[in-house]
Amino acid sequence: MDRLINTVRPYPWGSPTALPALMGTTPDGSPQAELWMGAHPGAPSRVQREGRLRGLDRIIEEDPRGELGDTVVRRFGPRLPFLVKLLAADAPLSLQVHPDASQAAAGYARENAQGIPLDAPHRTYRDQQHKPEMIVALTPFEGLCGFRPPHESAGLLAALDLDWLAPYAGTLRSAPEEQALRDVFSAFLSLSPGRLAEFGRALSSAAGRSGPLREEFAVYDGISQAYPGDPGVPAALLVGHVRLAPGEALFLGAGVPHAYLRGLGVEIMAASDNVLRCGLTNKHVDVPELLRVVRFAALRTPVVRPVRAGHGEEEVYPAPVDDFRLSRLVRGAGDGVRVLPGSRPQLLVCTEGAIRLAAAGDEVVLTAGGSAYVRAGEEVAVSGAGTLFRATAVPADDN
Numbered sequence: 001m002d003r004l005i006n007t008v009r010p011y012p013w014g015s016p017t018a019l020p021a022l023m024g025t026t027p028d029g030s031p032q033a034e035l036w037m038g039a040h041p042g043a044p045s046r047v048q049r050e051g052r053l054r055g056l057d058r059i060i061e062e063d064p065r066g067e068l069g070d071t072v073v074r075r076f077g078p079r080l081p082f083l084v085k086l087l088a089a090d091a092p093l094s095l096q097v098h099p100d101a102s103q104a105a106a107g108y109a110r111e112n113a114q115g116i117p118l119d120a121p122h123r124t125y126r127d128q129q130h131k132p133e134m135i136v137a138l139t140p141f142e143g144l145c146g147f148r149p150p151h152e153s154a155g156l157l158a159a160l161d162l163d164w165l166a167p168y169a170g171t172l173r174s175a176p177e178e179q180a181l182r183d184v185f186s187a188f189l190s191l192s193p194g195r196l197a198e199f200g201r202a203l204s205s206a207a208g209r210s211g212p213l214r215e216e217f218a219v220y221d222g223i224s225q226a227y228p229g230d231p232g233v234p235a236a237l238l239v240g241h242v243r244l245a246p247g248e249a250l251f252l253g254a255g256v257p258h259a260y261l262r263g264l265g266v267e268i269m270a271a272s273d274n275v276l277r278c279g280l281t282n283k284h285v286d287v288p289e290l291l292r293v294v295r296f297a298a299l300r301t302p303v304v305r306p307v308r309a310g311h312g313e314e315e316v317y318p319a320p321v322d323d324f325r326l327s328r329l330v331r332g333a334g335d336g337v338r339v340l341p342g343s344r345p346q347l348l349v350c351t352e353g354a355i356r357l358a359a360a361g362d363e364v365v366l367t368a369g370g371s372a373y374v375r376a377g378e379e380v381a382v383s384g385a386g387t388l389f390r391a392t393a394v395p396a397d398d399n
Helices: 018-023 056-062 064-068 070-076 101-113 150-159 163-174 177-188 193-208 214-226 232-237 287-293
Strands: 007-009 034-037 046-049 052-055 082-089 095-097 133-137 141-147 239-244 249-252 258-270 276-279 314-317 325-331 338-340 346-359 362-367 371-374 380-392
Touching (some): 018 082, 018 258, 052 056, 056 064, 082 346, 082 380, 095 232, 133 141, 133 325, 141 249, 150 163, 150 177, 150 214, 177 287, 193 214, 214 232, 214 239, 232 239, 232 276, 239 249
Antiparallel strands (some): 082 258, 095 276, 133 249, 133 258, 141 258, 346 371
């Protein structure tokens, strides 16, 4: 078992205070957006091995079967298949989707054949992996997730009172769901600058009027103010606004449009860089490829809640993938020692209190923001009071 030393990514949308408040450090005034935990080459965690700090990615590369176990290596190759982050948003992230595994493999091969460098700004596929992800709220959290039912979007467009939006509202009311969403979403991504400016003004006006839709329009007006004239703004209105209470989660499968708006959470994802952006960004937007990847279906129940695993204190966040399994242990002062089986590699992250971990003769005490890596084959004894998130690969019957 190793205590992790992790890297904070200072993306502009990050909160300057949320991560320091969680970890008890002093803010430096800069945005602190994501704390990465894992072996992703973009910002691998470091551990103390052989008397020196070493990247977790290098350690796994040198002995993948010893670190990950045979099952994980057979299924995913010699790599840790998931990445964990603490994410702190203070402004909207880009509206985006992720490809499924076959789309990622085909896109990666196609761009390689075209000779597009991996680090090129106009490159879409950085690797061959899909990127399902989940975020669990630690504070009240807001995001956009999945298309609304088309008739709901039609009502919002009608309330903006712009004549040129009426045909789009009609399509959403009358066409089959997939066709309606595809046609209107595609059209919104190609609106003229003049139309986009009108849309932004209409949002601002609607957000200032009294009525049952005022609060909803205020959310999208805030997005418009952050990204004025961006085609992602009208596209985002087709995507549902979600508020999470602490402990609730969102699962983002392939092709589901989403954007985080504000809040602090624990995020887990397959270890991939494949993102197709729809808007709310100054980065590359590949509209033809995007429209091949987006799944044009309404997402009516986006919120995920944890379910208790067996008779223990562990609560699992269900996800229909085998790249990761995320669970939570909320421990009180009187709780005894809990042993976590070790057939798979694990990342353990404390978000509250003080959690003591013991494994293979090593002992680590984690406080909020602290994390540890446990190689396959090591059982972990957990004690102390607080909240511990547990990430593993390929759920097994004994995990």
